[in-house]
Amino acid sequence: MSEGTNRRTVLAGGLTVGAGLAVGSTLARTATAGTTPAPNTRRSVSLVVNGTRRRLEVDPRTSLLDALRDQVGLTGAKKGCDQGACGACTVLLNGRRVLSCLTLAVMHDGDEVTTVEGLASGDRRHPMQQAFMDLDGFQCGFCTSGQIVSAVGLLAEKPDLRRAEIPELMSGNLCRCAAYCNIRDAIATAAGLGEDG
Amino acid sequence: MSIGTPITRIEAPSKVNGQAVYTADVQLPGMVHAVMVGSTIAAGRLRAIDTRAAESAPGVLAVLTHRNVPRWHGTPDDLHYVEPRFPLADTEIHYHDQCVAVVVATTREQAAYAAGLVAVEYEARPVVASLDAALPTAHEPVWRFEPLFPSVVEVGGPKEAFAGSAAKVDAEYRTPYHSHAPIEPNATVAQWERGRLNIHKTSQDVHGDRRIIAGALGVPADHVRVWSTLVGGAFGNKTTVWPHTLLAAVASRQVGPPVRLVTTRKQVFTGHGHQPPIIQHLRVGADADGTLRAIIHETTNGTPILFDDPEPTISPSASMYAVPALGAYVRVADMHMPAPALLRTPGDGPGMFAVGSAMDELSYALNLDPLELRRRNHLAHHPLKRKPWSGKQLLDCYALGAERFGWDRRAPRPRAMRDGDDWVGFGMSSAQRLEPHTAATATVAILDDGTAEVRTSIAEIGTGNLTTLVQIAADGTGVPVRRFGIVSGDTDLPEAAPTHGSRSTGSTGTAVHLAAQNARLAATRLAVADPRSPLHGLPTDRVGAADGRLFAVDAPERGESYQDLLRRNHVKAVTEEGHHDPNAKNQQFAFATFGAHFTEVRINRNVPRVRVTRHVAVFAIGRVLNPKTARNQAQGGIVFAAGQTLSEQLTQDPATGLFVTPAFTDYHVPVHADVGEIDVSFVEEPDYNAHPHGAKGLGEVVCVGVHAAIANAVYHATGIRVRELPITPDKLARLVRESG
Numbered sequence: 001m002s003e004g005t006n007r008r009t010v011l012a013g014g015l016t017v018g019a020g021l022a023v024g025s026t027l028a029r030t031a032t033a034g035t036t037p038a039p040n041t042r043r044s045v046s047l048v049v050n051g052t053r054r055r056l057e058v059d060p061r062t063s064l065l066d067a068l069r070d071q072v073g074l075t076g077a078k079k080g081c082d083q084g085a086c087g088a089c090t091v092l093l094n095g096r097r098v099l100s101c102l103t104l105a106v107m108h109d110g111d112e113v114t115t116v117e118g119l120a121s122g123d124r125r126h127p128m129q130q131a132f133m134d135l136d137g138f139q140c141g142f143c144t145s146g147q148i149v150s151a152v153g154l155l156a157e158k159p160d161l162r163r164a165e166i167p168e169l170m171s172g173n174l175c176r177c178a179a180y181c182n183i184r185d186a187i188a189t190a191a192g193l194g195e196d197g
Numbered sequence: 198m199s200i201g202t203p204i205t206r207i208e209a210p211s212k213v214n215g216q217a218v219y220t221a222d223v224q225l226p227g228m229v230h231a232v233m234v235g236s237t238i239a240a241g242r243l244r245a246i247d248t249r250a251a252e253s254a255p256g257v258l259a260v261l262t263h264r265n266v267p268r269w270h271g272t273p274d275d276l277h278y279v280e281p282r283f284p285l286a287d288t289e290i291h292y293h294d295q296c297v298a299v300v301v302a303t304t305r306e307q308a309a310y311a312a313g314l315v316a317v318e319y320e321a322r323p324v325v326a327s328l329d330a331a332l333p334t335a336h337e338p339v340w341r342f343e344p345l346f347p348s349v350v351e352v353g354g355p356k357e358a359f360a361g362s363a364a365k366v367d368a369e370y371r372t373p374y375h376s377h378a379p380i381e382p383n384a385t386v387a388q389w390e391r392g393r394l395n396i397h398k399t400s401q402d403v404h405g406d407r408r409i410i411a412g413a414l415g416v417p418a419d420h421v422r423v424w425s426t427l428v429g430g431a432f433g434n435k436t437t438v439w440p441h442t443l444l445a446a447v448a449s450r451q452v453g454p455p456v457r458l459v460t461t462r463k464q465v466f467t468g469h470g471h472q473p474p475i476i477q478h479l480r481v482g483a484d485a486d487g488t489l490r491a492i493i494h495e496t497t498n499g500t501p502i503l504f505d506d507p508e509p510t511i512s513p514s515a516s517m518y519a520v521p522a523l524g525a526y527v528r529v530a531d532m533h534m535p536a537p538a539l540l541r542t543p544g545d546g547p548g549m550f551a552v553g554s555a556m557d558e559l560s561y562a563l564n565l566d567p568l569e570l571r572r573r574n575h576l577a578h579h580p581l582k583r584k585p586w587s588g589k590q591l592l593d594c595y596a597l598g599a600e601r602f603g604w605d606r607r608a609p610r611p612r613a614m615r616d617g618d619d620w621v622g623f624g625m626s627s628a629q630r631l632e633p634h635t636a637a638t639a640t641v642a643i644l645d646d647g648t649a650e651v652r653t654s655i656a657e658i659g660t661g662n663l664t665t666l667v668q669i670a671a672d673g674t675g676v677p678v679r680r681f682g683i684v685s686g687d688t689d690l691p692e693a694a695p696t697h698g699s700r701s702t703g704s705t706g707t708a709v710h711l712a713a714q715n716a717r718l719a720a721t722r723l724a725v726a727d728p729r730s731p732l733h734g735l736p737t738d739r740v741g742a743a744d745g746r747l748f749a750v751d752a753p754e755r756g757e758s759y760q761d762l763l764r765r766n767h768v769k770a771v772t773e774e775g776h777h778d779p780n781a782k783n784q785q786f787a788f789a790t791f792g793a794h795f796t797e798v799r800i801n802r803n804v805p806r807v808r809v810t811r812h813v814a815v816f817a818i819g820r821v822l823n824p825k826t827a828r829n830q831a832q833g834g835i836v837f838a839a840g841q842t843l844s845e846q847l848t849q850d851p852a853t854g855l856f857v858t859p860a861f862t863d864y865h866v867p868v869h870a871d872v873g874e875i876d877v878s879f880v881e882e883p884d885y886n887a888h889p890h891g892a893k894g895l896g897e898v899v900c901v902g903v904h905a906a907i908a909n910a911v912y913h914a915t916g917i918r919v920r921e922l923p924i925t926p927d928k929l930a931r932l933v934r935e936s937g
């Protein structure tokens with residue numbers, strides 16, 4: 001790379017960010033010495049991701065999260081723990097929020113998945129995305145995709161959400177930077193809740 | 198002016214739409230995957246390792262062990278942090294989950310599967326896995342590099358002064374292993390291209406990392422390029438070059454294609470830094486009116502077997518109060534633990550837990566309001582350096598905080614405030630953190646298309662530094678923020694200060710400030726020398742800059758845009774450098790950031806779980822660059838420290854040395870439901886003695902004092918003094934029962 005290239009050109013040119021290379025990750029290291037290795041086969045699975053049908057060939061051990069990140073090329077959903085304990089991988093599966101690290105891609109043939117990348121309509125941010133931006137509902141941003149998707153799912157589950165319920169109902173989404181005060185304000189704003197709503 | 202305005206983070210759009218790139222999102226063509234295998238004992242040696250099954254598993258490209266890892270080159274003589282023993286260097290095991298093998302395969306599934314096939318035989322040795330068990334080895338630290346602080350400070354005969362004091366506190370405070378636990382696991386992608394190494398990693402300091410990586414691999418530093426994309430939280434744990442980075446690099450050299458190694462959540466807990474357990478013995482003596490007479494602060498922290506890593510826990514007692522007699526002693530004791538790492542806030546975090554608690558205990562012994570005790574011992578100068586503090590508005594922090602909190606509603610006696618089944622308690626503490634100065638360089642370019650750009654190697658770890666640096670540059674050049682870009686996180690850029698120890702605003706911010714001033718001056722010179730410019734002939738100091746335009750200060754309508762000036766002169770860009778030289782800092786003053794915390798806890802008397810329902814904090818950090826990001830960072834730091842106080846603890850089994858809580862399910866970081874109301878304000882007064890832009894660090898001082906404020910509130914609520922963190926319900930329930 002020449003002196004003059006900056007990080008943006010490097011990311012755009014030198015690297016393919018989120019391109020469809022076939023990789024993934026197992027859910028847990030369950031193998032032990034002496035067991036027969038899992039057959040090196042791939043299964044075909046068809047997902048509707050953010051409105052687009054995608055046919056994937058996946059290792060049966062691949063989580064939905066890894067399939068989305070490494071095969072579909074959508075890296076918005078993050079892997080914070082791969083154990084169902086942080087919420088960074090939250091996506092909507094047929095409209096309900098799920099932890100995509102805790103479910104296998106092969107289990108979802110025909111299912112509809114919405115990730116953070118699919119929330120905007122065209123160039124218009126989803127109101128939840130806008131509220132997170134306006135109210136600074138993040139710091140490092142690593143938990144943010146999960147927080148936003150989870151909040152969108154929460155409002156769908158509970159249209160009569162009250163402000164006081166937000167903390168409890170969002171507690172599956174950890175934010176180590178602890179932007180919690182702003183996250184709950186952002187959710188309340190996007191939900192149209194007032195101070196005492 | 199953009200400084201002081203609550204502008205939205207410049208990278209915010211990418212953070213809400215999923216486009217923001219972090220290290221594990223980076224994919225390179227042909228990239229393969231590596232997984233580390235960790236030891237299942239904490240002390241001993243490898244007797245045998247059988248990698249045949251793993252090597253013949255599908256997709257496996259290589260298995261690295263001590264037998265075939267290439268020879269490491271020497272530890273670089275650098276203050277940056279790396280374990281002195283390189284990974285896989287020998288067969289010795291010094292801690293649990295120490296890397297014993299790396300499996301490289303085409304896919305991560307294949308690598309993870311084959312990792313489970315590596316069979317290891319160990320010869321276990323007895324472990325030292327609790328600080329109590331390690332105490333017989335406690336010793337004065339031996340520094341690997343130049344000492345960062347004195348491990349013994351003694352003035353004025355502390356023992357005698359303490360013995361002769363009218364009021365005394367003599368107590369021991371304990372803090373456990375605490376983890377950084379950023380949500381983003383540490384990760385590295387390594388790629389070799391014709392003898393040159395490209396590294397993408399989760400990093401707080403790309404230049405520092407490069408020196409270590411190059412030194413370890415024995416390649417010239419200019420053959421290594423390190424990028425840090427956005428970082429998903431760090432808190433100090435991405436300061437160190439951990440084994441996984443070096444292993445990804447050697448793995449890629451071995452197999453050819455680029456290698457991605459993303460650590461597991463467990464590995465983040467077991468091998469990517471922590472704050473070690475610490476025991477602090479404090480003796481504080483005072484006159485009957487509360488005037489401090491003596492402090493004896495003895496602190497011992499656990500340290501790895503292979504090197505001494507002292508925690509500067511004595512910092513508050515050596516810098517807060519006018520104590521005629523002070524004894525401060527730092528010792529370390531050998532344990533089978535992985536390398537610690539700077540954890541927000543090193544030294545002052547645990548140190549102020551002890552000092553802030555002891556001050557509270559003293560206030561009850563004297564029957565004095567704890568806030569009043571602090572006021573009486575307020576000090577305008579650094580007690581050891583004997584220099585006046587610059588920008589110490591601590592008394593204002595006390596006053597404003599007490600008012601916002603309603604401190605005057607505090608009942609003087611403990612267990613006197615009730616609300617139904619809840620005990621209610623108020624507690625407070627001071628906060629102080631020395632302001633560091635580190636070398637930093639940046640450039641600012643004003644371009645002929647009307648835009649401008651900051652270039653510096655800084656990593657964005659969530660603190661908002663890309664935004665605040667752009668604000669500094671915008672005000673320095675007069676080019677508006679919305680037309681500014683920043684290029685960062687790359688060793689091809691000028692070296693910023695590391696993003697630990699609250700250095701970004703002060704040191705890198707100063708470099709950017711100077712670069713912006715220089716760029717504006719260069720453009721101004723061009724204008725006043727140009728007969729076609731409306732500014733021709735003016736002295737440079739009569740030219741102002743705003744809205745992307747240079748103008749005559751005495752006649753603002755007279756002027757022209759940077760764009761017109763540069764285009765007419767066929768100059769593509771005016772680029773200037775700024776450098777912050779730590780040796781050139783103002784020697785007249787001592788520098789720190791200050792604050793005061795006031796907290797309300799509620800504790801159900803039947804199920805004594807501590808809830809922090811209300812927290813008021815006020816900080817004096819000089820000028821606030823961006824109130825929106827500053828408030829967020831302060832609230833986050835308070836919650837971070839509250840987690841350390843109430844629920845976080847990495848537990849090591851004392852018999853085996855294994856870590857038994859290396860997961861978010863067991864290491865309890867605060868969640869949404871734990872967080873009450875947090876009211877943050879700032880006493881705003883620019884500190885131009887500290888830095889030319891008047892701002893100082895924020896990320897660390899916000900955590901200091903929170904632990905003590907909460908523990909003091911717990912005492913006030915219950916009459917029970919908890920001197921060992923975390924204050925968990927089981928611990929408190931036992932103490933409540935014992936207290937009757």
Ligand code: FES
Nearest residue numbers: 082084086087101
């Ligand atoms: S990555 Fe799925 S919950 Fe953490």
Ligand code: FES
Nearest residue numbers: 139141175176177
């Ligand atoms: S913004 Fe960093 S973890 Fe939430």
